[in-house]
Amino acid sequence: MKKETKEPLFHIVKRKSMPLKKQWLVRGIAIAAAILVCAIVTVITTKMNPLSVFSAVFTGAFGSTRKVWVTLQDTSILLLISLALTPAFKMKFWNIGGEGQVLMGGLGAAACMIVLGDKIPDPLVVLLMIISSITLGAVWGVIPAIFKAKWNTNETLSTLMMNYIAIQIVAFFTIYWEVPKGSGKIGIINQNTNAGWLFEIGNKYLLTIMIAVLVTVSMFIYLKYTKHGYEIAVVGESEKTARYVGIRPGLVIIRTMLISGALCGLAGLLLVGSVHHTITTTITGGQGFTAVMVSWLAKFNPISMIFASLLIIFLSHGASEISTSCGLNQSFGDIITGIILFFIIGCEFFIEYQIIFSGKKKGGNEA
Amino acid sequence: MIDLVAFIPRAVGQSIPLLFGCTGEIVTEKSGNLNLGIPGVMYVGGICGVIGAFAYEQATKDTGMVGILAIGIPLLCSLIGSLLMGLLYCFLTVTLRANQNVTGLAMTTFGVGFGNFFGGSLIKLSGSDVPTIALSRTSAYFSRSLPFAGNLGWFGKIFLSYGFLAYLAIAVAVYAGFMLKKTRMGLHLRAVGENPATADAAGINVTVYKYMATCIGCMIAGLGGLYYVMDYASGIWSNDAFGDRGWLAIALVIFCIWKPGLGILASILFGGLYIIYLYIPAGMDHMELKELYKMIPYVVTLVVLVVTSMRNKKDNRPPASLGIPYFRENR
Numbered sequence: 196m197k198k199e200t201k202e203p204l205f206h207i208v209k210r211k212s213m214p215l216k217k218q219w220l221v222r223g224i225a226i227a228a229a230i231l232v233c234a235i236v237t238v239i240t241t242k243m244n245p246l247s248v249f250s251a252v253f254t255g256a257f258g259s260t261r262k263v264w265v266t267l268q269d270t271s272i273l274l275l276i277s278l279a280l281t282p283a284f285k286m287k288f289w290n291i292g293g294e295g296q297v298l299m300g301g302l303g304a305a306a307c308m309i310v311l312g313d314k315i316p317d318p319l320v321v322l323l324m325i326i327s328s329i330t331l332g333a334v335w336g337v338i339p340a341i342f343k344a345k346w347n348t349n350e351t352l353s354t355l356m357m358n359y360i361a362i363q364i365v366a367f368f369t370i371y372w373e374v375p376k377g378s379g380k381i382g383i384i385n386q387n388t389n390a391g392w393l394f395e396i397g398n399k400y401l402l403t404i405m406i407a408v409l410v411t412v413s414m415f416i417y418l419k420y421t422k423h424g425y426e427i428a429v430v431g432e433s434e435k436t437a438r439y440v441g442i443r444p445g446l447v448i449i450r451t452m453l454i455s456g457a458l459c460g461l462a463g464l465l466l467v468g469s470v471h472h473t474i475t476t477t478i479t480g481g482q483g484f485t486a487v488m489v490s491w492l493a494k495f496n497p498i499s500m501i502f503a504s505l506l507i508i509f510l511s512h513g514a515s516e517i518s519t520s521c522g523l524n525q526s527f528g529d530i531i532t533g534i535i536l537f538f539i540i541g542c543e544f545f546i547e548y549q550i551i552f553s554g555k556k557k558g559g560n561e562a
Numbered sequence: 563m564i565d566l567v568a569f570i571p572r573a574v575g576q577s578i579p580l581l582f583g584c585t586g587e588i589v590t591e592k593s594g595n596l597n598l599g600i601p602g603v604m605y606v607g608g609i610c611g612v613i614g615a616f617a618y619e620q621a622t623k624d625t626g627m628v629g630i631l632a633i634g635i636p637l638l639c640s641l642i643g644s645l646l647m648g649l650l651y652c653f654l655t656v657t658l659r660a661n662q663n664v665t666g667l668a669m670t671t672f673g674v675g676f677g678n679f680f681g682g683s684l685i686k687l688s689g690s691d692v693p694t695i696a697l698s699r700t701s702a703y704f705s706r707s708l709p710f711a712g713n714l715g716w717f718g719k720i721f722l723s724y725g726f727l728a729y730l731a732i733a734v735a736v737y738a739g740f741m742l743k744k745t746r747m748g749l750h751l752r753a754v755g756e757n758p759a760t761a762d763a764a765g766i767n768v769t770v771y772k773y774m775a776t777c778i779g780c781m782i783a784g785l786g787g788l789y790y791v792m793d794y795a796s797g798i799w800s801n802d803a804f805g806d807r808g809w810l811a812i813a814l815v816i817f818c819i820w821k822p823g824l825g826i827l828a829s830i831l832f833g834g835l836y837i838i839y840l841y842i843p844a845g846m847d848h849m850e851l852k853e854l855y856k857m858i859p860y861v862v863t864l865v866v867l868v869v870t871s872m873r874n875k876k877d878n879r880p881p882a883s884l885g886i887p888y889f890r891e892n893r
Binding site for chain 2: 207208209240289291342346347348349351352353355356357359360363364366367368369370371481484485487488491492522523524525526527528529530532533534536537540541543544547548
């Protein structure tokens with residue numbers, strides 16, 4: 196008697212590699228599909244007509260000269276944080292403590308502005324701000340790294356806890372330095388003298404943008420062409436291999452997190468010294484988490500990160516425009532960002548794997 | 563000194579959302595899925611319950627509410643909301659094998675946004691004329707304690723003064739501990755989390771177990787959000803009020819070394835730490851010190867994290883395949 200075996204309808208195999216053009220095509224389709232879904236969600240919740248939704252998104256992000264600059268500036272900050280986290284991720288060190296590292300950097304800058312502003316010459320204040328914010332960011336990044344290197348402590352959770360410790364430290368100093376007493380916030384620091392405000396190039400947005408561009412290029416070179424970058428990649432792929440070729444993973448982890456934290460500190464410096472001129476516990480606005488996703492979406496490539504962060508900022512500004520004009524809650528942007536992210540995360544599957552249907556007789560053989 | 567009879571019920575009230583989140587995450591992690599989306603899931607669980615309760619309260623404005631529906635509708639809405647989040651996470655990480663950390667963070671962004679959006683816009687969207695979302699009538703059903711609890715003095719206050727969800731949290735945690743340790747299903751689940759390839763070879767359907775564990779885990783965690791709004795916050799939704807409890811719940815999983823039974827004690831301890839700043843005298847002119855005391859739970863978590871990793875005992879390790887997607891052909 197012939198025994199009948201049941202063949203599965205399809206099976207999944209890993210692709211060798213997909214041509215770059217096709218990869219971007221898949222991602223493009225995913226983004227387009229995501230935007231379509233977002234549009235449907237927006238139309239349902241706001242009852243606007245679809246065309247005015249799209250025009251509202253564009254007005255939100257690029258509606259006026261000022262809005263273009265703000266969009267570029269916010270993109271730069273997000274890009275900077277994403278770049279900061281990237282070397283750590285490449286090493287498979289899940290630094291989700293960007294939020295705390297940025298805050299501590301901001302606190303360092305704010306402390307110099309408040310304590311030293313107007314007491315010593317302004318260039319000296321700025322110099323001390325740069326030093327203190329970068330140092331504080333680096334310290335905040337290196338503490339979990341030491342735990343990881345020495346005792347293999349789970350870095351996802353330790354960096355997360357460092358975030359909340361940083362938030363409480365900032366909350367402490369916010370009340371300590373509050374102006375006026377009892378208000379619970381610091382307000383614009385040195386509003387009359389502008390002491391410690393970072394200098395402007397052309398307008399107040401350009402400095403941040405230029406620093407972001409500079410860091411992007413340096414990070415690209417650092418990861419791709421230096422010995423450090425190579426060591427990070429090896430440790431990320433396999434710690435055993437790293438040890439075998441004479442790389443000390445612990446050392447690489449600590450060194451990389453120093454850099455990662457220092458760059459986060461730099462982002463904090465810009466946020467306080469150039470963008471907001473004040474410090475609050477929510478000054479980073481969750482960008483430490485968003486940056487994790489930006490970095491991953493860009494496959495740790497600094498150049499692609501520019502587009503990824505621009506996309507996220509563009510959509511969140513657009514969504515905030517829609518929610519303002521319809522009198523809805525600002526969190527609408529988070530929903531939109533979430534939907535886009537789900538689609539892009541999901542589409543990676545089609546880049547890495549292929550589905551083979553067993554119905555086709557010829558498709559069954561695996562190459 | 564601290565008045566314990568007043569302190570313990572408040573600490574327990576704080577601990578129940580953490581316990582729900584922690585139990586849910588343990589069940590999820592035992593299947594090898596590290597779900598960082600739990601904070602988002604808890605927001606969704608909370609807001610879905612609020613939406614259900616809001617709709618029911620609006621519908622029964624003039625007539626009275628029926629007890630079973632007043633509890634049943636929000637409960638069901640909350641469970642469905644968190645189940646959908648769980649399915650989304652599973653579809654992305656199990657079926658599409660996406661990175662679990664990134665998926666989880668995206669779910670948290672989405673879930674928190676979802677909660678705050680509907681929390682802030684529900685009134686406008688539904689076109690009703692109430693000033694705030696205050697579901698005090700529904701909340702009364704949720705926070706109703708045993709009728710004779712008030713007559714039993716300190717004993718009644720410490721042990722019997724909570725709504726039914728609090729006891730449910732403890733029951734779920736106890737059952738989850740039993741299920742993981744003593745049943746065949748639990749054994750299979752642990753096998754999937756430790757080594758999915760071996761489990762697969764033994765004939766266990768890895769995908770089904772991962773889906774089930776993660777979805778049930780999400781539904782349990784979502785109840786934490788529901789408890790917070792309906793019982794602890796007396797039915798008043800305010801944006802971001804739930805705060806970072808979801809992240810603390812994930813940290814608790816490590817604190818109680820993947821044992822739900824231990825999670826009960828650990829979450830009560832954390833609940834106490836969460837509000838202890840209210841009981842430490844700081845003086846009126848040093849309000850800033852309170853902010854430092856609020857740091858205590860996080861510092862304790864960090865210390866525990868480091869200490870457990872230093873000791874590195876075999877029993878205390880996370881499931882071996884935690885965070886790694888399973889692909890049969892990837893050996």
